[in-house]
Amino acid sequence: METQEKKRIYSAMQPSGMITLGNFLGALNNWNQMQEEYDCIFCVANMHAITVRQDPAELRKRCRDLITQFIAVGLDPEKNIIYYQSHVPAHAQLGWILDCYTYMGELSRMTQFKDKSAKHADNINAGLFTYPSLMAADILLYQTDLVPVGEDQRQHLEITRDIGERFNGLYGETFRIPEAYIGKVGARVMALQDPTKKMSKSDENKNNTIAILDDPAVIMNKVKRAVTDSENEVRFAEEKPGISNLLSIYSGVTGKTIAEAEKEFAGVGYGAFKNAVGEAVVAKLEPIQKNFKDLQNNKDYLDAIIKEGAQKAERIANRTLDKVQKKIGFPLTIR
Numbered sequence: 001m002e003t004q005e006k007k008r009i010y011s012a013m014q015p016s017g018m019i020t021l022g023n024f025l026g027a028l029n030n031w032n033q034m035q036e037e038y039d040c041i042f043c044v045a046n047m048h049a050i051t052v053r054q055d056p057a058e059l060r061k062r063c064r065d066l067i068t069q070f071i072a073v074g075l076d077p078e079k080n081i082i083y084y085q086s087h088v089p090a091h092a093q094l095g096w097i098l099d100c101y102t103y104m105g106e107l108s109r110m111t112q113f114k115d116k117s118a119k120h121a122d123n124i125n126a127g128l129f130t131y132p133s134l135m136a137a138d139i140l141l142y143q144t145d146l147v148p149v150g151e152d153q154r155q156h157l158e159i160t161r162d163i164g165e166r167f168n169g170l171y172g173e174t175f176r177i178p179e180a181y182i183g184k185v186g187a188r189v190m191a192l193q194d195p196t197k198k199m200s201k202s203d204e205n206k207n208n209t210i211a212i213l214d215d216p217a218v219i220m221n222k223v224k225r226a227v228t229d230s231e232n233e234v235r236f237a238e239e240k241p242g243i244s245n246l247l248s249i250y251s252g253v254t255g256k257t258i259a260e261a262e263k264e265f266a267g268v269g270y271g272a273f274k275n276a277v278g279e280a281v282v283a284k285l286e287p288i289q290k291n292f293k294d295l296q297n298n299k300d301y302l303d304a305i306i307k308e309g310a311q312k313a314e315r316i317a318n319r320t321l322d323k324v325q326k327k328i329g330f331p332l333t334i335r
């Protein structure tokens, strides 16, 4: 197995909508904080995105915007590998191989598959079903130690480990078996208008989500309209999903603990609390939005990052793919 000094982190995001505060607090913000300590690879998962219908021009734009947001948030393209999934054919190649080591029964148990097939009943395609084995390929190709994700991806991490262990059991040590890294705060940001379901970038009701590129006035307005409860106590509790969600958001963007936030807002009404949450979100996002605008004007710089990212990712991915192909009896690829 390849030796590395630092532990490797791998994670990805689908270009299936504007990045939300959920994606930011559950994933991107953690990636940003981990980049010094780990050897990191971050991917725009556009192959996963076509498991639901996408408008081609829109998809292309979203991919570009997503990679730009990765950098705008602070991911350093000099230190990390940042790339498009579809630029590295090894994902599709290992994805197919792993399909042959993944059982229908396992895939049928995936809650994301159940949710998405209910939502897109007219398009329950085979890719939607085998999504987890492609995701396993993403992670296993890079001999990953840790995968920083939100709570909703835990099940996909478990199946990745099962598939990797199954393959290792059959053919000897081939893949490093990854662990999920799920942060304590912000691992499950909820929809603002319905705090019993998760905030999702593909939600049609835009009042449910805050996009990290939303205008400050829009953000303030969405937070003000967030559903709460009929009490007037700012307290984190299961029976208060709206207030708890806003407390988590506040804690996520300020770095304060929930207990500190509860103390800060003791005796404060919901209106003033929401105002403070909105302002804290805006303050966190404003510099990111400025970076985004600056980067958008820097076409050559972005193109170079995308090209270099693909080349670097491909070198690592192909090493694992060659090893796998050899083990299962495919003739050596002539490169």
Ligand code: TYM
Pocket: 010, 011, 012, 013, 014, 015, 022, 023, 024, 025, 026, 027, 045, 048, 134, 135, 138, 139, 147, 148, 149, 150, 151, 152, 153, 156, 186, 187, 188, 189, 190, 198, 199, 200
């Ligand atoms: P995606 O694109 O749905 O979400 C990207 C990341 O954001 C997290 N997330 C959330 N965290 C907290 N609260 C929320 N409401 C919320 N919504 C989303 C997700 O957990 C994720 O970390 N299958 C993946 C993409 C993927 C991937 C991979 C991830 C493809 N290959 C390999 C890790 C490793 C997905 O659909 O994420």
